[in-house]
Amino acid sequence: MTYVKFNNTPVAKSFGGLVEEIFNGANLNKFIKDDFNTADFFGAHPPVNILETKEAYVLDLLVPGLNKEDFKISLENKVLTVSAEREKEAETKDENQKQIRREFSFRSFKRSFTLNEQVDAAKIQAKYENGILKVTLSKKENIQDPVKAIVVE
Template identity: 75%
Template structure:
């Protein structure tokens, strides 16, 4: 039987101590530099789930807010590339933007396929914000039974 050892919880800091840590120990500037000002803020790459069964593989990308026409899916030299680009929304001069928390970004993800994938049978479907790709496995061709005569 294996036991998991948990570390003791750190001492609780007061609000003033937290504020001091953030502003005096480069916590705030590190947050801005490491999280907000990078290309990966809010995820430049959509999350992906890949599953396998005996018929093939399923690749699911979480990409809400796009239309199926926004996607480009290419296969070249066993590299499957999935990308999307959405045109910027036009602003209505009669409306004032009070808050904007989401935007649409372009992305590009590539996956190297193994020899088992049948490139001719790849299918894609977009529904409910999830791009679903079915990658069928090649059928294993077995040699026909052959009787060998001993001479």
């Protein structure tokens, strides 16, 4: 039988020692510092769901806390770019109030998608509702070339 050592800590720990390890451990501090304590909780860009139907592609971007005026959507060289920027609100000073903690953040993002030949650029639509930006990319109608008889000479 081989003895495998998992860690150097004793088996019996006090409750205080266990709590201290959980809240002051390097892993938790790194997790909180890197994810929750940053100005951009979602990472470099907001998460997106992409759905394809017979008529269109639909992009759903999760961007809560913004207004529809904050978004800028552009199409250039078959690249659709969705971005948003929100100005930081002016802080009001009140002698009766003292802010203890501030976790609300004002973030900006920019995300690009390369479109294929099927997308009709003239029929792109966007709608912002309940924290989700829905961009509908209509597909071009399949117009086939007429059948042409070719004479062999």
